[in-house]
Amino acid sequence: MLQLLAWKQKIWLQLAVIYTRYLLGGAFVFASLVKLKGHRFTTLPGGGAPFHSPEHFFETLYQSGLYWQFLGLMQLVAGLLLLTQRYALLGALLFLPIVANIYVITISYDFHYTSVITGAMLLATGALLAWDWNRLRIVLNQPVIPLPAPAVEARKVWELVGLVLFLYTAGYRVLTDRYNLLLWVGGCVAVGVGALLLAWRVPGRRKGTP
Template structure:
């Protein structure tokens, strides 16, 4: 019953929606870098960390495949509708990254990856009812039905995906057209955020008035 109250609370839904956006975006810069065949770091190979990343980079297709998986996981989270599948993919990829950052003693990076792990676990707990038929072997299970994010959040996710992917393309931003495109993409992200949250604010106020 407590979970049902948490799950149906509109403010909690808003937090989860934007947590999906944030976690999904986290993989875009590194994923695009790998997919395009670029090195992820310039750390010297004399260090264990630099040697590890150089070895990963030299695997070739695996390096590109890892980047592709990161981007797909991020896009699935951004869509909201397929967020659970994205969170499962994200967990599989991030678990490896998290252990790597801890085992190789990355300075400070393990804190970031640990926070990302917590965020993904929260997303999986939020949608755990959808996993119950898989986990409950040979048992009849009643699944609670909760409202999915509205169309406005799905459309916003598509806009965020296009804009943030464009902004995540590795390499310096050139003067002229490239700079204006970057500014346009940033503006679209900002306006989308303002519009969707204004609509959410109005809806919350309307619900409060109806309950009064």
């Protein structure tokens, strides 16, 4: 238990978990809005593409209508939960089957190196669940070990930053269909860096919080 407590209190690990949640959650929110708006994931229709091709696959999903929007809704909910930090464990649990399904799709079709990205997302989701394994022990009828909340991770500033990232990402995708990926990424990076600086400047409420 002491070893687990020591690992959970490492500042660099807490920051890695926080920003991994931002990265995965932001990516899902960004990808979800195009589906909820009823638009294609790709710019070119895939109806005339070969049957076993990514273009044809996405076109089939798009033509399903309600199912296409349902996929977007689930991605939006999972991404939002991760961004909140407070409900990140629930978000990771919802995120896991979705990203696992996406990974299998990318290795089943010729997505080139996209499977590397989706595989990394799947591993990152597993790492997030491992971080909260103590809270998941109850699923296996194992007692939850009472541990103090990690000092850095428990700070409220991360929840506020998650809300800002959600509003920025969702607002950007709602307002425009022709997006600039670098503009979105740049804005998110600026918010993330600003949050890190703010977290170190504002005094923590908990004893021992940096």
